[in-house]
Amino acid sequence: MKPADIPENEEERLKLLDSYKILDTLPEEDYDAIAKIASSICNTPIGLISLIDKERQWFKSHHGINATETPRNLAFCAHSILNPDELFIVNDATKDDRFFDNPLTTEKPNVVFYAGAPLNTTEGHALGTLCVIDNKPNSLNDSQKESLKLLANQIVGLLELRKKNEELKAVNNKVTQLNEQLNTFAFRLTHDLKSPISGVNFLLNVLKEDHSNLFENTAAENYISLITNRMGYMSSLIDEILEYSRVNTENIVYEDFNLGTILKSILNNIDFDDKIALNSKDLDIQINSSKIGFVQIFQNLISNSRKFSNKEKVFIEVDFKKDKQFYNFIYRDNGPGVEEHYWEKVFNMFETLENGNNENTGIGLATVKSIIERLGGKIFLQNREDGKEGVCFHFYISKKDVLDSK
Structure with a gap:
């Protein structure tokens, strides 16, 4: 041999x-x-x-x-x-x-x-x-x-x-790890910033309520109002970054819930001046998904409709249907809508429209997109089918058994 x-x-x-x-x-x-x-x-x-x-x-x-x-x-x-x-x-x-x-x-x-x-x-x-x-x-x-x-x-x-697949997995794992570290950092940073911002807001309120006579009809009064507005924006920004961080780090919990009940609860918390009218069909239905995720999705969408509305009354429509794989939604309002060249940009982090609204942080729709993608879905904008003015979001979310099989 x-x-x-x-x-x-x-x-x-x-x-x-x-x-x-x-x-x-x-x-x-x-x-x-x-x-x-x-x-x-x-x-x-x-x-x-x-x-x-x-x-x-x-x-x-x-x-x-x-x-x-x-x-x-x-x-x-x-x-x-x-x-x-x-x-x-x-x-x-x-x-x-x-x-x-x-x-x-x-x-x-x-x-x-x-x-x-x-x-x-x-x-x-x-x-x-x-x-x-x-x-x-x-x-x-x-x-x-x-x-x-x-x-x-x-x-x-x-x-x-x-x-090549193993190399891609290694790269994806590294990117996932870096994203988790970034989200953790953002969460800790924004959480730590909440305390000093709350302190500044408290001092501003003290100045306005207890010492307003010192600033009345002076430039200082305008400066204090400007600072108050900016601190309100910073508070909103931090709250939305915290929400975005939680969306990307917390585990998804699936449970049964009634879709119509969720929407009514959100409206009760947001519509404090009776400005919103919801027209929905076939929403009195039980589904199994992330209840917290759905609250965050519709809370952001409805808040945006209210915030950017140019009408005295905000009319919102939500259509729902399901098939073997997905829960499908169409969300419409009667606001100014979104110009077509912004349809993809609005879902990017910190992307804001040129509408003069200083309250917009550019995080809400990025959060919505992130939630939907984690739930195995996709969201996009289209023109309203009836030709009327307003936004028209289409999105779908995978059923849990479909996600489990992937």
């Missing part, structure tokens, strides 16, 4: 093999199918996808035998990777000086015929082989040889795709 030589590029080859994170992974249907197809095309009882590690050959797929690995010094595939540009074929191992006394030939699985197509990467390294094995002398015709090479290329394609 003559063990195979070690390739000159062995160190780089092993390093590249390790980068695929494929060794000792569970069986996968795509690889098993290729091994089976190779065995069928070549009319052999055994088909293997073999990867040559430092001390062993490990089978990613093993059609026709139960073994998952063998010592490298016994491996036919260790010879095959020495010539990555061609098939390695042994028609009768019992008559070959390199293999006639090899335990893999003299004992089970009784390798007599062997044909291996190297698994060559773009860097020029052979990671292993796609091989077919018979227990008797055999040979391949030109068509079978070509098929074996093409199938080997498919395996390399799967390995490359796997590697």
